[in-house]
Amino acid sequence: MNQEEITAHVLLAKNGSSDSFCKLYELYYKDMYRFAYYMLGNETDAEDVISETVLDAFAGMKNLKKPEKFKSWLFQILTTKCKRQIAVYVSNRQHLADGDESVDVPAEDKPYADHLDVRNAFAILNELERTVISLMIIAGYNSRETAKILNSKEGTIRSIKSRALTKMSQHLKEDFA
Amino acid sequence: MNEQEYMNHIKKQAENVPIPDSISPENMKKMLDEHIASSENNITDNENTKTIYKKKWTKTIVAACASICILGGIGFSVLGNRPSSVKSEGTAQNEAVAEESADSAEPLKGDVTLAYQTTMNTPASYDEYYDTIKAVYDDYYDSYAEVTMEKDSIERGSIENEDVEDELLRKDAEVSSYMTNDLAVQEISADKEKDFSTTNTQEENIDEADIVKTDGDYIYKSGGTWENGVYTNTLTITKATNGELTKESSIDLQTCISKDTNDYVYFQEFYLYHDYLILLFQNYTEAPQVTIVIYDISDKTNPVQKKVFTQSGSYEGSRISDGFLYTISNFADMDFSVKKDYSSYIPSVNDQLIDCSKIYYPDDALLDTTFVITSLDIDSLTITDNKAIPANGGGLYVSDSSIYIYGTIYADTTQTEILRIAYDKGTLSVGKSAILTGYLYGSFALNEFDNHLRVVATIPANRINLLRTEDKAENKADDEELKEDINVLYIFDETMTLTGKISGIAPGEQIRSARFIGDYGYIVTFETVDPLFSIDLSDPANPEIVGRLSLPGFSEYLHPYGDGFMLGIGQEIDPDTQTFIGLKLSMFDIRNPEEVTLLNQQVIEDGYYSPAENNHKALMIDTKNNIFGFFYQEQVAGKDYTYTTNNYYVTYQYDSENGFVETGRYKVDMESYDVDTVRGLYIDDYLYITTSNSITSYELNGTKQIDSIKE
Numbered sequence A: 001m002n003q004e005e006i007t008a009h010v011l012l013a014k015n016g017s018s019d020s021f022c023k024l025y026e027l028y029y030k031d032m033y034r035f036a037y038y039m040l041g042n043e044t045d046a047e048d049v050i051s052e053t054v055l056d057a058f059a060g061m062k063n064l065k066k067p068e069k070f071k072s073w074l075f076q077i078l079t080t081k082c083k084r085q086i087a088v089y090v091s092n093r094q095h096l097a098d099g100d101e102s103v104d105v106p107a108e109d110k111p112y113a114d115h116l117d118v119r120n121a122f123a124i125l126n127e128l129e130r131t132v133i134s135l136m137i138i139a140g141y142n143s144r145e146t147a148k149i150l151n152s153k154e155g156t157i158r159s160i161k162s163r164a165l166t167k168m169s170q171h172l173k174e175d176f177a
Numbered sequence B: 001m002n003e004q005e006y007m008n009h010i011k012k013q014a015e016n017v018p019i020p021d022s023i024s025p026e027n028m029k030k031m032l033d034e035h036i037a038s039s040e041n042n043i044t045d046n047e048n049t050k051t052i053y054k055k056k057w058t059k060t061i062v063a064a065c066a067s068i069c070i071l072g073g074i075g076f077s078v079l080g081n082r083p084s085s086v087k088s089e090g091t092a093q094n095e096a097v098a099e100e101s102a103d104s105a106e107p108l109k110g111d112v113t114l115a116y117q118t119t120m121n122t123p124a125s126y127d128e129y130y131d132t133i134k135a136v137y138d139d140y141y142d143s144y145a146e147v148t149m150e151k152d153s154i155e156r157g158s159i160e161n162e163d164v165e166d167e168l169l170r171k172d173a174e175v176s177s178y179m180t181n182d183l184a185v186q187e188i189s190a191d192k193e194k195d196f197s198t199t200n201t202q203e204e205n206i207d208e209a210d211i212v213k214t215d216g217d218y219i220y221k222s223g224g225t226w227e228n229g230v231y232t233n234t235l236t237i238t239k240a241t242n243g244e245l246t247k248e249s250s251i252d253l254q255t256c257i258s259k260d261t262n263d264y265v266y267f268q269e270f271y272l273y274h275d276y277l278i279l280l281f282q283n284y285t286e287a288p289q290v291t292i293v294i295y296d297i298s299d300k301t302n303p304v305q306k307k308v309f310t311q312s313g314s315y316e317g318s319r320i321s322d323g324f325l326y327t328i329s330n331f332a333d334m335d336f337s338v339k340k341d342y343s344s345y346i347p348s349v350n351d352q353l354i355d356c357s358k359i360y361y362p363d364d365a366l367l368d369t370t371f372v373i374t375s376l377d378i379d380s381l382t383i384t385d386n387k388a389i390p391a392n393g394g395g396l397y398v399s400d401s402s403i404y405i406y407g408t409i410y411a412d413t414t415q416t417e418i419l420r421i422a423y424d425k426g427t428l429s430v431g432k433s434a435i436l437t438g439y440l441y442g443s444f445a446l447n448e449f450d451n452h453l454r455v456v457a458t459i460p461a462n463r464i465n466l467l468r469t470e471d472k473a474e475n476k477a478d479d480e481e482l483k484e485d486i487n488v489l490y491i492f493d494e495t496m497t498l499t500g501k502i503s504g505i506a507p508g509e510q511i512r513s514a515r516f517i518g519d520y521g522y523i524v525t526f527e528t529v530d531p532l533f534s535i536d537l538s539d540p541a542n543p544e545i546v547g548r549l550s551l552p553g554f555s556e557y558l559h560p561y562g563d564g565f566m567l568g569i570g571q572e573i574d575p576d577t578q579t580f581i582g583l584k585l586s587m588f589d590i591r592n593p594e595e596v597t598l599l600n601q602q603v604i605e606d607g608y609y610s611p612a613e614n615n616h617k618a619l620m621i622d623t624k625n626n627i628f629g630f631f632y633q634e635q636v637a638g639k640d641y642t643y644t645t646n647n648y649y650v651t652y653q654y655d656s657e658n659g660f661v662e663t664g665r666y667k668v669d670m671e672s673y674d675v676d677t678v679r680g681l682y683i684d685d686y687l688y689i690t691t692s693n694s695i696t697s698y699e700l701n702g703t704k705q706i707d708s709i710k711e
Helices: A003-014 A018-040 A043-059 A067-092 A107-112 A114-123 A127-138 A143-149 A154-176 B003-014 B025-040 B047-072 B076-080 B084-089 B092-104 B126-147 B150-156 B162-173 B470-481 B672-677
Strands: B115-118 B212-214 B218-227 B230-241 B244-252 B265-273 B276-284 B288-296 B304-312 B314-321 B324-331 B370-377 B382-390 B395-398 B402-410 B414-424 B427-437 B446-449 B452-459 B486-492 B498-505 B510-517 B520-526 B529-536 B544-552 B554-560 B565-573 B580-589 B597-605 B607-609 B620-622 B627-637 B643-655 B659-667 B679-683 B686-691 B694-699 B705-710
Touching: A003 A018, A003 A067, A018 A043, A018 A067, A018 A114, A018 A127, A018 B025, A043 A067, A043 B025, A067 A127, A067 A143, A114 A127, A114 A154, A114 B003, A127 A143, A127 A154, A127 B003, A143 A154, A154 B003, B003 B402, B212 B265, B212 B679, B218 B265, B218 B686, B230 B265, B244 B694, B244 B705, B265 B314, B276 B314, B288 B314, B288 B324, B304 B324, B304 B370, B314 B395, B324 B402, B370 B427, B382 B414, B382 B427, B395 B446, B402 B427, B402 B446, B414 B452, B427 B452, B427 B486, B452 B510, B452 B520, B486 B520, B498 B544, B510 B565, B520 B554, B520 B565, B544 B597, B580 B659, B597 B643, B597 B659, B620 B679, B627 B679, B643 B679, B643 B686, B659 B686, B659 B694
Parallel strands: B510 B554
Antiparallel strands: B115 B427, B212 B218, B218 B230, B230 B244, B265 B276, B276 B288, B288 B304, B314 B324, B324 B370, B370 B382, B395 B402, B402 B414, B414 B427, B446 B452, B452 B486, B486 B498, B510 B520, B520 B529, B529 B544, B554 B565, B565 B580, B580 B597, B580 B607, B607 B627, B620 B627, B627 B643, B643 B659, B679 B686, B686 B694, B694 B705
16 A cells, blocks of 8 residues: 555545444554564453554544544554553552563474564663664664654664663573573 | 564564455445444434535545556556445546556656655754754654553653763763774785785675684684583683694673673674784663774784773674675664763763764654664774664675665565665765565665665565556456565665566566676565575666576575586475475576576585575685585484484585585584584685684595694
8 A cells, every 4th residue: 555545545534434443444454463463462351452542543533633644643542551551550559560571482382483482572671772773673674763653762772672682682582591 | 594584574474364255345334334334323413414524525535546557657556446435426537537648657756655766864963953853853752642542641751961962071071981992903924925815805805793703824713611510611722734723812702891790792703804803892881882892813812902892782794895884783773862971872982982973863854773884994093983873673785885784674565774874984975775575585685886776675475556667467356365575686786766567477476586797687476486686777767678497496605606607506396296395406507597597406405504595604715716615404304203413514615517515524522503613615625614612624635633622
């Protein structure tokens, strides 16, 4: 879908077409799911925040002023939802909240468990690092855009990214060894 | 792996997570429709007016869609998939237009989005640069701010600092104080008879920096040791005479540029150029900068620091070509908060801001970082030129006339931007850049020959809807469902204009290695078997796949071996069970590119990792003297799932009669985390194996150890 077509579908969706909205959603939902999955570390909650995001976004389409910003707008809603969910984990002292616990993968699943390795690598990151890495790698934003989305400074985002990647590489190296 | 490659790696693995059906677009549509239905029950008023309004809107949009298709060419596939509600309401006329455009569209012309160019501008002053870029940013990023939570917009007020301006004026007035006494550069040492290996480089005449170098008499090696919790990083000069090792001197790689041991100094790699050692550092003062230090080593026992150069940014890479050192750094910390604080957004070379006439920005003025390129005349030890140019990513390929900087862009489709900078005797001229769909597996995915740049890229699955062209046109309806990776070859001329391409190479597989030899290109893709494709590139407008050879396993690195042969280093994979068997060497006969044959192969069973697979500098190779060697690790399974790891350096020669002949296998004693720093080199009849803290010498074609020194 090129930018003109996206714009056309956004206009239709603003006007209430669930069909057009889902056409747009189709472009991004896999990345959205991966984003939520690595942010939250579990499938069920990831599915839930996606559903919530879809409902909120569809209802709020009229607030979207620039059609070409649809994707970042969608991810912004999703980021907010994920952060809220993480806050719930923190208050419940659930896993992943501070990244101090990682998800155990049964040894026999290892050879087929690439994404679980990655999930474990995400789990050792703190919330901010995880958000930055998810936005940059899964959602594909550069550091400047990420800084804008998170209301932070670009230099800060870059150093968070580098620190997070170092942590992850150490973790993944252990897994491969 | 650099950071970019590492991000690619994580992204790739992250994509393996299964997507639950519950969130599929179909199910979401159901959910939304139910939601709409339930909320519409609550609406009683305004119902009629709303519907009318809705209809009006959709009609306008259908018209808009149709015109896009005619202009865009690739748009037609979307018409076939547009929302059913639109279809039912569309007028007959619009339908007709759509059909016509779909039929007459030529797919090849349509996919202009495949590769397009951006042009560069140069500002008249730093202030103009600031204004242009800042304005575009504010416009672009304000739209993000609009949708973020309202709060933070207040703290945008800028802090004007008058003192900064004075500071800058003072800086300008300062003259950099470098040593300037010239020493005549001596010719390369006289005794030419010596045979020895040099760093394996991508292009024959373009030198690449590494961690070990030799001139046939001395071994220059950087490395580090831990002692009493203190890490010492040194570059040692060791005399190597028939295997006997004598340490002559060493350079401390921390104190040579900073006396303060708390300063961040990261030694990167170095060059040996006549009587100079050229050392490249990454260090941090207020901001990251690259420091180039030149040592005169005409007296091996007493290396003398001769000159120091600096440039802003993080080290990305360098090359030496024709007596000039080209160094590329990434100035990423551009900060536009204070206009007069030029150094916060203009990079410097030797503490002087880069001149306006050498600063470039793209048409849309949206740049994330700026790359700094300097050229250094090694004979006169002067910087001859510099540029600040926007580019994506820090991948680097240098041919004998151009520097290419490439990087992945994570947009809705994975793209790669390639920027060309032509060079000639130290003078840099910034050319255009092209953006293509797909990612490059490494610098060997690029090659320049006869003024044309050839590039092979892999387009990851889920993102290829726009790219399916002629070969799959009849399956248009299925296009959106394609789940396969696909590979493409692009050819650009020197203006970075696309002259030809082949799309749809090896659907479902990824490029593992590529090598271009003159008019032909060879690529290896992998999924279940290892097809080696030969591509005729002699007509840049019409590249053509002329041959294909399928084998189990794959090659990660290809190297021309004499005339008409090519060596592949990779892995052997069982085609039935997909299990890894061992490292594999393959020799291909490419005398007839249309009928490439496998002459011999050798599998090193239990050999499970060699750095030579993904770092060409870890491979020692001298095809003229028919010798190559590399380090590898062997894992031998023991009882109860335990493994023993052994480290070996192994050397080979090849002849058509006996195939690959192992001429030596040397056990390497080392720390396991150091595997990527092992290098081998040979001088005449002796092999020298270096690790980060040792050099050991052996007789070549034997395993007898002669000498060994530890640091």
